[in-house]
């Protein structure tokens with residue numbers, strides 16, 4: 001820590017040397033200091049999206065989310081317990097960029113040209129272009145894994161697995177809203193997050209912890225370009241069988257630093273009744289957007305229920321055979337029959353959770369596609 005005077009209000013405060021920007025706790029001024037020269041520079045393009053939810057509201061959202069996956073919505077409230085809830089405001093560099101991609105590749109012909117036996121006749125050379133406009137977000141934290149779920153937050157609408165950490169702000173935040181909302185309303189929410197930003201001021205944190213800015217804009221732009229390059233490469237690959245050339249051009253419109261509110265939560269699933277004795281209580285994670293109150297990411301309780309049901313049937317059948325053998329061959333088979341009957345009953349009980357797993361799979365799909373909708377305030 002290092003004591004510095006704010007270049008705006010001149011009040012001295014303690015600052016972390018390693019941070020790229022310092023935030024005055026008195027007047028919320030953002031500034032950078034060059035330690036070699038001691039020169040301070042105020043940074044004006046710093047904004048914050050106000051946190052709009054409190055712990056109580058987040059808990060309600062989580063309960064709604066549980067109900068969505070529970071075969072019995074009434075039970076959901078008592079079987080899921082939120083064990084931890086933290087509101088954080090994370091700095092992100094938001095890069096406004098127009099991206100233009102041109103690609104060329106081969107597409108396999110549906111039916112080969114019988115008159116031309118050369119390998120050439122099997123493929124068609126195709127090319128295409130596409131344009132996208134993004135407000136691409138790159139975390140300004142050195143360690144993105146400080147919060148669960150922030151490392152792979154981009155879930156493209158296309159069948160593409162994102163293996164980069166950046167994300168388009170508008171379509172990512174407010175994804176996973178609970179409740180039936182029309183596409184028009186959804187777009188309004190998407191636009192709203194960017195429009196809702198205010199010049200940075202600690203008072204907009206509204207109960208979330210403000211994290212400091214550690215990464216500079218040069219690195220953020222470099223990373224955003226690489227993320228979009230990778231994304232567009234995969235988009236082009238979807239359109240042909242063998243991609244042979246691709247060029248992606250970037251037209252940067254601007255860059256801003258924006259603090260975005262998220263809530264991280266932990267929960268445990270404790271089924272009631274008989275199942276209580278067979279469930280391992282494992283904490284699972286949730287990530288909720290503090291602006292639109294949507295569930296951005298959620299770890300689901302996975303239960304191997306289908307297997308259990310099969311097990312129940314197999315062991316039940318075995319029991320029957322053993323009972324027959326006990327009558328026909330030797331009474332000692334009855335002991336084995338009792339054992340398999342026990343296993344069968346247990347499996348059947350556990351498979352009652354079958355519905356849960358199905359819900360899990362559907363939910364995962366919904367989250368990935370951004371179509372999970374429950375109810376939003």
Ligand SMILES: [Zn+2]
Pocket residue numbers: 006007008009010011024025026027028029
């Ligand atoms: Zn100040």
